[in-house]
Amino acid sequence: MWSLCCSPAPLRSRRTRPRRRPAFFPIHRQSRFQILHLVSGRTQQSSADSRCCTITPLLHYHPIIAFSIFLIALAAFFYFAPKILRATKVKLWLVWRKLNEPAFFQREATLPLNLPAKLAPVFSKQNLLGETISWAVPCVSGRGRRIAPNLFGALVATNEEPRKLTFIGRKGTKPVAQTIELDGMTIAREPKFLSENLVIFPAEGRGQKYSFVFPRSRAAEVEKIGDYLRQILRSPAAIETPLQGATATSSAT
DSSP: OHHHHHSOOOOOOOOOOOOOOOTTHHHHHSOHHHHHHHHHHHHHHHHHHHHHHHHHHHHHHOHHHHHHHHHHHHHHHHHHHHHHHHHHHHHHHHHHHHHHSOOOOOTTOOOOOSOOTTTHHHHHHHOTTOOOEEEEEEEEEOSBTTBOSSOEEEEEEESSOTTEEEEEEEETTEEEEEEEEOTTEEEEEEEOSSEEEEEEEESSSSOOOEEEEEEGGGHHHHHHHHHHHHHHHHSSSOOOOHHHHHHHHHHHO
16 A cells, blocks of 8 residues: 555656757758849849939939930930941841852852842932943942941942942932042952952052952952952053953843
8 A cells, every 4th residue: 555655656758849940941941043033133123223213313303414315315226226237237148148158269250240120220320421331249338438338239330430430239218329439549359257358448648448348259259350450450541351341242242
């Protein structure tokens, strides 16, 4: 009896409770990209808020200045956008021609006699004396006096005025026609990675420089044009060159 009363109570087994996870544990489970995304989002939002805070007072307190800045930005866009688009178009065209046409160099190349259909009316309007075409080679304008760069057109020589060249092209809907005097000029060919350039510059002193861009595959035509123009410039008077004779014979037949 005494043993039953004085015996100690049996020990209860303690249940192991799971440890509580710290509050910051879910943050550690997030990826580094998610954390950077949250931080960048907050940064962009703060920068947008700062821009709004800068522009809004300018519109409120100085509307004339804000309107002037807007007009200047709009004018700059319309001034530079066509030039950038033309340059990009020319580069893509040169790349396409280089990838699709082999760059063969043949001295027996013949120069075309006919202008493209869209350029024929421009030359007809410019040709008041009714001169006949000796050759007309399609090209792209480089830099030159009164000739905007990156214009698709053609370089034209006539039988009546062999010491002059005329560039015919279009700038949007506006026709472009510029005559180049060859007296006192030097003709050079500059091969490039994507193009063949025909350069016309003064032989002595400083002066206006003209350049015309041809596809890389038209190296023979560029060399033929250079030989023809140098032969014309070496002759003291206007004489009939072999190219002109061949042109006259082909036209007669």
